[in-house]
Amino acid sequence: MRRITFLTDFGTKDGYVAQMKGVASSISDARLLDITHEVSPHNIREGAFILWATAPFFPLGTIHVAVVDPGVGTERKGLIVTTKKQILVGPDNGILLPTARLLGDFVVYEITNPKYMIHPLSRTFHGRDIFAPVAAYIARGVPFGEIGTPTKHFVDLQFDLGEHHGDRVVGEVIYVDRFGNLITNIPCDILPGEVEQKKITVVAGDRRWEQIPFVSSYGYAKPGDLLFTIGSNRFLELSVNQGNAQQILGINVDAELQLFFS
Amino acid sequence: MRRITFLTDFGTKDGYVAQMKGVASSISDARLLDITHEVSPHNIREGAFILWATAPFFPLGTIHVAVVDPGVGTERKGLIVTTKKQILVGPDNGILLPTARLLGDFVVYEITNPKYMIHPLSRTFHGRDIFAPVAAYIARGVPFGEIGTPTKHFVDLQFDLGEHHGDRVVGEVIYVDRFGNLITNIPCDILPGEVEQKKITVVAGDRRWEQIPFVSSYGYAKPGDLLFTIGSNRFLELSVNQGNAQQILGINVDAELQLFFS
Amino acid sequence: MRRITFLTDFGTKDGYVAQMKGVASSISDARLLDITHEVSPHNIREGAFILWATAPFFPLGTIHVAVVDPGVGTERKGLIVTTKKQILVGPDNGILLPTARLLGDFVVYEITNPKYMIHPLSRTFHGRDIFAPVAAYIARGVPFGEIGTPTKHFVDLQFDLGEHHGDRVVGEVIYVDRFGNLITNIPCDILPGEVEQKKITVVAGDRRWEQIPFVSSYGYAKPGDLLFTIGSNRFLELSVNQGNAQQILGINVDAELQLFFS
Numbered sequence: 035m036r037r038i039t040f041l042t043d044f045g046t047k048d049g050y051v052a053q054m055k056g057v058a059s060s061i062s063d064a065r066l067l068d069i070t071h072e073v074s075p076h077n078i079r080e081g082a083f084i085l086w087a088t089a090p091f092f093p094l095g096t097i098h099v100a101v102v103d104p105g106v107g108t109e110r111k112g113l114i115v116t117t118k119k120q121i122l123v124g125p126d127n128g129i130l131l132p133t134a135r136l137l138g139d140f141v142v143y144e145i146t147n148p149k150y151m152i153h154p155l156s157r158t159f160h161g162r163d164i165f166a167p168v169a170a171y172i173a174r175g176v177p178f179g180e181i182g183t184p185t186k187h188f189v190d191l192q193f194d195l196g197e198h199h200g201d202r203v204v205g206e207v208i209y210v211d212r213f214g215n216l217i218t219n220i221p222c223d224i225l226p227g228e229v230e231q232k233k234i235t236v237v238a239g240d241r242r243w244e245q246i247p248f249v250s251s252y253g254y255a256k257p258g259d260l261l262f263t264i265g266s267n268r269f270l271e272l273s274v275n276q277g278n279a280q281q282i283l284g285i286n287v288d289a290e291l292q293l294f295f296s
Numbered sequence: 297m298r299r300i301t302f303l304t305d306f307g308t309k310d311g312y313v314a315q316m317k318g319v320a321s322s323i324s325d326a327r328l329l330d331i332t333h334e335v336s337p338h339n340i341r342e343g344a345f346i347l348w349a350t351a352p353f354f355p356l357g358t359i360h361v362a363v364v365d366p367g368v369g370t371e372r373k374g375l376i377v378t379t380k381k382q383i384l385v386g387p388d389n390g391i392l393l394p395t396a397r398l399l400g401d402f403v404v405y406e407i408t409n410p411k412y413m414i415h416p417l418s419r420t421f422h423g424r425d426i427f428a429p430v431a432a433y434i435a436r437g438v439p440f441g442e443i444g445t446p447t448k449h450f451v452d453l454q455f456d457l458g459e460h461h462g463d464r465v466v467g468e469v470i471y472v473d474r475f476g477n478l479i480t481n482i483p484c485d486i487l488p489g490e491v492e493q494k495k496i497t498v499v500a501g502d503r504r505w506e507q508i509p510f511v512s513s514y515g516y517a518k519p520g521d522l523l524f525t526i527g528s529n530r531f532l533e534l535s536v537n538q539g540n541a542q543q544i545l546g547i548n549v550d551a552e553l554q555l556f557f558s
Numbered sequence: 559m560r561r562i563t564f565l566t567d568f569g570t571k572d573g574y575v576a577q578m579k580g581v582a583s584s585i586s587d588a589r590l591l592d593i594t595h596e597v598s599p600h601n602i603r604e605g606a607f608i609l610w611a612t613a614p615f616f617p618l619g620t621i622h623v624a625v626v627d628p629g630v631g632t633e634r635k636g637l638i639v640t641t642k643k644q645i646l647v648g649p650d651n652g653i654l655l656p657t658a659r660l661l662g663d664f665v666v667y668e669i670t671n672p673k674y675m676i677h678p679l680s681r682t683f684h685g686r687d688i689f690a691p692v693a694a695y696i697a698r699g700v701p702f703g704e705i706g707t708p709t710k711h712f713v714d715l716q717f718d719l720g721e722h723h724g725d726r727v728v729g730e731v732i733y734v735d736r737f738g739n740l741i742t743n744i745p746c747d748i749l750p751g752e753v754e755q756k757k758i759t760v761v762a763g764d765r766r767w768e769q770i771p772f773v774s775s776y777g778y779a780k781p782g783d784l785l786f787t788i789g790s791n792r793f794l795e796l797s798v799n800q801g802n803a804q805q806i807l808g809i810n811v812d813a814e815l816q817l818f819f820s
Binding site for chain 2: 044047052053057059063104108110
């Protein structure tokens with residue numbers, strides 16, 4: 035069984051997502067699944083992060099359609115990216131690239147064959163008219179080279195990782211989830227040894243919080259207390275047990291964090 | 297494979313949509329898909345618009361269940377509407393009619409046979425107790441005439457279209473999407489020739505915006521600039537590139553617009 | 559065909575739900591359906607209510623995964639609960655118990671076998687790493703006793719029901735839905751005879767509303783008027799026709815209500 039997932043900034047009210055699924059259903063019996071449709075409007079980087087965090091959990095051969103597309107209808111290209119494990123489809127604005135690199139051995143195709151698009155082709159909704167049908171034709175077994183042309187020219191996007199600067203670890207907040215957990219770009223494998231014995235001081239701009247414990251999960255801090263933990267993406271997260279760290283600390287995506295361990 | 301879609305104003309929090317899907321799943325193995333559950337509460341016209349814009353993209357034979365139903369449990373009837381291509385199921389309040397007319401050759405049945413309803417039949421949730429099971433029995437091949445009775449009496453609903461008044465085109469905003477795009481009821485085929493060479497002045501009440509360009513897609517205006525474009529429904533839309541036209545202009549659904557082309 | 563449903567407080571933005579579905583899809587071809595992901599963060603009782611109201615509508619053999627899990631990563635156990643009709647999977651915090659009791663003949667297993675978990679096992683996301691894969695292995699036919707161990711020790715949770723106190727019926731609001739309907743814990747079968755002929759006075763704290771009609775559905779009250787009706791869960795509900803009773807009355811979940819019938 036083939037599976038197609040959808041990730042967009044379309045929301046779920048307007049019927050746009052359902053139009054994409056209707057088109058895909060008209061071409062293929064692949065199982066259709068949602069990753070999210072709540073990406074902040076036009077936020078390519080946020081969409082790229084959620085795709086990167088989620089795609090690896092899907093089976094071999096899954097086709098992911100990711101459409102955050104402020105450049106729709108201009109000269110920006112549409113892409114198929116094949117990888118060792120899964121296939122990515124979406125606009126050429128970088129949204130697919132962190133996932134492509136993570137999944138490995140990727141090859142980029144520019145979508146060129148109008149035969150696999152919906153006509154009349156709208157200028158404002160390529161998610162429905164190009165990316166959904168292309169994904170569905172791939173699910174039916176149409177070869178990549180029949181739909182597009184290999185290309186070395188595409189918009190790239192990378193996530194920087196936090197790193198050591200002398201006695202500090204410096205990183206940034208790359209995502210804030212529904213619970214207000216501040217997900218940093220600091221991979222768990224660069225933390226100092228015996229981190230679970232240490233307290234952490236965090237500095238963000240001219241603000242500073244001291245003696246934050248590192249715990250293995252939320253429930254090991256008191257309700258309402260700050261804590262650091264390793265999140266489900268294997269990155270360091272700053273959280274409040276049964277509370278919302280974003281609201282309590284007033285910290286947001288892109289905030290730079292400096293961490294001192296003692 | 298048969299497909300059933302669901303369109304409601306139930307939201308996705310309360311479990312009501314899942315109850316409908318549970319009932320349908322107990323009767324049929326049809327694939328279940330969402331159109332939207334975020335129709336503004338009790339807004340039949342909005343639900344009718346989203347169904348009308350979305351249903352045509354689904355495959356032949358799809359069954360659409362649309363439930364925006366402030367009259368539930370009163371004497372209002374329940375309907376099956378067959379068309380040339382797809383089948384519609386829902387309350388008799390007009391929500392199905394614009395789509396029925398668009399899909400063509402429609403016949404209306406009143407749902408009458410209690411054998412295809414859930415018992416005890418609630419008075420407040422016919423989506424679960426009548427419309428979902430009726431759709432699932434249709435998916436299983438039960439004939440329409442076994443479930444209901446053909447009728448000529450039903451509540452109608454039509455979308456007016458914008459039109460020429462002398463030198464102006466007059467229309468209204470029929471829908472505002474997540475991005476704040478103002479979708480008008482002005483079909484692209486009544487726009488003046490060479491519209492892409494013209495600037496448009498728009499008057500709404502006592503307010504007026506001049507020299508708005510007509511572009512083929514958002515990205516051809518500067519970020520933050522007003523623009524007109526042909527939306528994915530083939531209607532004229534008033535938008536802001538990477539911004540929210542609804543918020544910036546303070547215009548909402550039902551606002552009358554007068555357009556002057558120069 | 560096997561079906562797995564998902565109920566969480568994760569929201570639909572962050573990709574967490576999709577990660578659970580990706581994991582389940584990698585193990586089993588069961589059909590995946592959503593109950594809700596909008597449970598108020600950490601609100602076990604609310605999740606338990608929605609599961610209890612919804613699960614019975616699903617087919618025999620459905621597997622429900624319910625994850626509202628503030629204790630994730632601590633010593634709290636993970637459970638499989640088998641019942642006469644369906645199977646429940648989730649954390650040991652009571653969320654599964656009202657539904658287990660409703661479905662009947664339930665047996666509780668503690669999930670113990672790491673072979674059916676995802677590794678490396680995160681400490682903060684057992685929905686993805688334990689409950690989703692366990693549900694998928696159950697769908698594939700792995701015996702309960704192979705995944706876990708029967709136990710008599712688990713956290714219980716019950717919903718109290720409203721009851722008669724002399725001339726009054728006393729109950730509380732157990733849920734408020736999207737429409738602002740106040741769902742009480744007063745079962746319809748304890749209401750006085752000929753309730754549809756009576757007017758109801760309701761007292762909440764030091765506030766009082768008199769002469770509220772009991773009607774069979776919303777449409778039998780005037781738009782904007784208060785009404786009592788039997789909701790789709792067979793409980794008494796306090797509503798406003800085409801309005802929001804929660805906002806108009808300022809009453810919320812857990813409010814105690816005293817009802818006088820005249």
